[in-house]
Amino acid sequence: MNVIEINNLTKTYGKARGISDVSFNVEEGEIFGFIGPNGAGKSTTIRTLLSLIYPTSGSATIFGKDCIKDAPEIKKHIGYLPSEVFYYDNMKVKDLLKYSASFYKKDCSQRIKELAEIMDLDLNKKIDDLSLGNKKKVGIVQGLLHSPKLIILDEPTSGLDPLMQQKFFELLEEENKKGATILFSSHILTEVQRLCNRVAIIKEGKIVTVEKISTLKENTYKKFKIETKAPLDPNYFNITGVNKLEVKDNITSFLYRGNINLVMKKIAEMEIVNLWIEEPDLEEIFMHYYEKEA
Amino acid sequence: MNIYLKELKSHRKSIIFWSIGVFLMVVSGMTKYDAYSTSGQSMTELLEDLPKSLRAVFGFSDFDLTKASGFYGMLFLYLLLMATIHAAMLGATIIAKEERDKTSEFLFVKPVSRNKIITAKLLAAFTNLVIFNLATFVSSIVILGRYSDGEAVNGEIAILMAAMFFMQVLFMVIGSALAAIKKRPKSAASLATGILLLTYILSVVIDLNEDIEGLKYLTPFKYFEAKNVMYGGGFEAVFVILSVVLIVGLSIVTYVFFRRRDLNT
Structure with a gap:
């Protein structure tokens, strides 16, 4: 079963490139890599999937539902970590996570504690006192606290030190074993190589190829x-x-x-x-x- | 509900400061009245000698300034300006700030529709307007009560507050509609206050020049003027209808445009 189906998705912004005719599927339970250099259209594709922006043409479904029409329903089961995390500065980490959890109709407090412990995050600090790396950790906890079925990560490792990166990858692998599907966008190939089963390579707004990592290497x-x-x-x-x-x-x-x-x-x-x-x-x-x- | 409470909390400090501001405005204004009324007839005569244009600009052309209610009617213009500036800025920023602070990738990825987010935000802004209005109302009753010298002023204050409330809501939705339409929503607040000042200036110009009386429909500052509303004047139906139509229309614009917009990062 496909968790994500993208059909000829096109987004043009005036003169700027955007993406054109992007199509690929992500199957249930896989870790799917989405690679390409900066500005190739990775974020545009992801932001369209999340209906933060709307496609010029084409469509996409997540869990078999239209990603625009059924967005609120779909988003119950999506965890998203943007490439740059920005939060309400005058809030404490704890309060932000509680606020985030309040959107999902389940009790997430136990999971917040667990995740904060794994990521070594101090819940009592104010968000504007955090370093870039620590803000990223807030983002990770925030994205995973409701145990989403689909995790979408947009260049998630920037700002994390190697040790935290390791822990984060382990966390993702664990979520994946529990059944979560992961879409992992990156321009760093080693991390994609390490985690993903399949990859889509995007260049200048177009998908160049979609392959299994193993076939890519064999061929x-x-x-x-x-x-x-x-x-x-x-x-x-x-x-x-x-x-x-x-x-x-x-x-x-x-x-x-x-x-x-x-x-x-x-x-x-x-x-x-x-x-x-x-x-x-x-x-x-x-x-x-x-x-x-x- | 969570978004509504979060918005109330994040505007708590601001509404407290505005309320203190409006209280001080009433206090300082009415203190001047005190000095003024004790100086007796001479002051009124002096003001009456001023050219009409100058009196129009300062907003005291049509009031009996020897009465506390008359003086308050003049002061009301400044309270109204404060209230509408607050409302216009609030309406614009409450919509625009998610994109300005780049928190849109947090909020709009949550399982709530954009319509519900806008509703929660507008309700929170509306609540702030009510608080602002009540703060003005209470300050006015308390302070004016000390100077009114037996004159019944509470009724006049109440109707002025009702007028102010129409204006607040109107300018709030002007702000929110601009924030929903504009590609760069950051500038919505300044544009909304710009429109506010422009319509205010237009209302003054109309006061100075009777030939362009017809333009009064273009500026909300002409809809519920203290001099017309007070002393049993009440609201004119045409302006009430016009305001309601504008408020509903601009609210729809806010929803429709925001639902379709591509959120900036």
Whole structure:
């Protein structure tokens, strides 16, 4: 079952880009990554899903309901963490969380305590006395306190130190195990790589691809680096699938995509000093998608 | 209900200060009357010698300033200005502040419709207007009672307060409608007070120039003037209807435009 279905969503703001024809689905129980550089349209898509802004054309459903018409109903089960958190400054953390909880018709006080403990958040402080990172923690607790079925995170890790990031990811994985679906937008690939099952890559307002993380990595090249005693004849690796061959003194490097046995045979026939074969990280895959389009 | 209470709380300090302000305004105004009435006839004669335009600008052209109620009628204009400025700013900011303070990503992600949020906010603003009005009413009765010298003033005060209340609600919805329409809602409060001052100036200009009497429908400051309302004058039906139509119309504008707007971050 799809928790989120986005169909040809388009939002134009006068001259500014917005998004055009964005379509993808998020299945129940998955952690779905939404990646792209700043300004690619991640926030615009998310803000449209939350009906903070309205689409120029296209539509989206959440839990099978229209995201505009049924917004109040849908939002009972959504937890949202914006990229920059802003709250009513003259409130205490405790009061803000209580206020937030008052919108959901259930008792959240126990969950608030638990979450505050995990995130190491002082509930008695005033919000305007908090650092950026601590405000973010308020945002996290605020987004999760009603145990939402769908968690939408827009670049959630900015401002959090690595330890807190770790705790936060563990918290998300726990929520996910309990059945929550997560839409995780980010421009930091390592965190997406670590958490997500599938990703949508967005560029200049358009979806470039939607893939499983594992397929993304399978379908791409491996990086070879070979050290030899003498510089290698550049034509030696003249087989299909080899790319960006570079010979620098005794080091030969290239990218390979295709049947791995072919290359390994070639390498076995030669005298080598050292050999490195690396999986590209997501960052490189990502760049690959971007360069291809450019 | 939670939004309503939250809004009341966040405007608590402001309404307390405004109430103190309006109280001091009545006190200082009526203290002047005290000095004035003891100086006797000479002051009235002096004022009557002033050019008509100057008297119109200061708003004391049509009152018997030797009577406490007359003096209060003149003072009322300033109370009215305070009340409408408060109302216009409140109406605009209560709608616009979520976007101004970037808390819109908190509130509008909650499971409540925009209509309900607007209703809660307008009700909270309305409550503040009632408090402002009551504070003015009570201050006026208490202070004026000390100077009235047996003159029955409470009835006059009551009708003036009713007039003021119409104006407050009207300017509140002018503010809220502007905040709902404008792309940059931050500037709604200043625009609303700008409109307020402009309509006020227009009302003064009309006082100075009888040829443009017809323009009185354009400025709410002409709808319930103290000089017409007091001493048994009461409200003119056409202006009551006009105000109600404007209030209802602008409320609808607030709802319709706000429901459709793209919220800024």
